[in-house]
Amino acid sequence: MMNKRNTVITLCAAAAIIIALIIIFASVADKDLADRTPTPEPTMIETTGPSVEPLDEVTPRPTAMATVKPTAKPTKKPTARPTVKPSASPAASKNVSVKLENFAFSPKTLNIPLNSTVIFTNKDDVDHTVTNVDGAFKSELFGLNETFTYKFTKAGTYIIYCEPHEFMKITIIVE
Numbered sequence: 001m002m003n004k005r006n007t008v009i010t011l012c013a014a015a016a017i018i019i020a021l022i023i024i025f026a027s028v029a030d031k032d033l034a035d036r037t038p039t040p041e042p043t044m045i046e047t048t049g050p051s052v053e054p055l056d057e058v059t060p061r062p063t064a065m066a067t068v069k070p071t072a073k074p075t076k077k078p079t080a081r082p083t084v085k086p087s088a089s090p091a092a093s094k095n096v097s098v099k100l101e102n103f104a105f106s107p108k109t110l111n112i113p114l115n116s117t118v119i120f121t122n123k124d125d126v127d128h129t130v131t132n133v134d135g136a137f138k139s140e141l142f143g144l145n146e147t148f149t150y151k152f153t154k155a156g157t158y159i160i161y162c163e164p165h166e167f168m169k170i171t172i173i174v175e
């Protein structure tokens with residue numbers, strides 16, 4: 001029993017010594033690491049310093065990319081829209097000539113943009129009228145080389161005839 005107790009005590013003491021040595025070594029190692037780290041730290045700071053700056057440079061880059069994208073988009077949109085609109089609006093209104101000749105409208109069908117003006121000219125030595133079936137407009141009888149002018153301010157299909165000669169017809173489509 002005494003031998004076993006002594007062995008246990010010896011083992012415990014040895015373990016305690018070993019633990020103490022480990023602690024001492026660990027603390028020394030920590031001190032060594034702590035002593036060593038300060039020396040690399042300045043070099044690390046120098047290395048991390050420049051590496052931090054690129055990080056700052058990286059962060060503005062996305063902002064720069066974002067600033068470039070919005071600037072590009074608005075520039076494209078205004079350029080495209082004005083180009084389409086002016087080309088469409090000037091073509092919107094125009095003056096078109098229609099003849100009443102040989103007891104017939106010429107042409108017999110006509111497509112015109114909204115707000116266009118049509119000038120009807122009588123080329124017969126017989127009086128004609130320009131009369132809309134729906135009553136939107138109606139001319140008086142007018143003779144050779146006389147004209148009747150009407151501006152189409154509403155879109156739609158206009159069927160027009162001559163009152164004395166109902167077979168004279170023209171269809172005008174206003175878009």
Ligand SMILES: [Cu+2]
Pocket residue numbers: 103127128129162163164165168
């Ligand atoms: Cu007529």
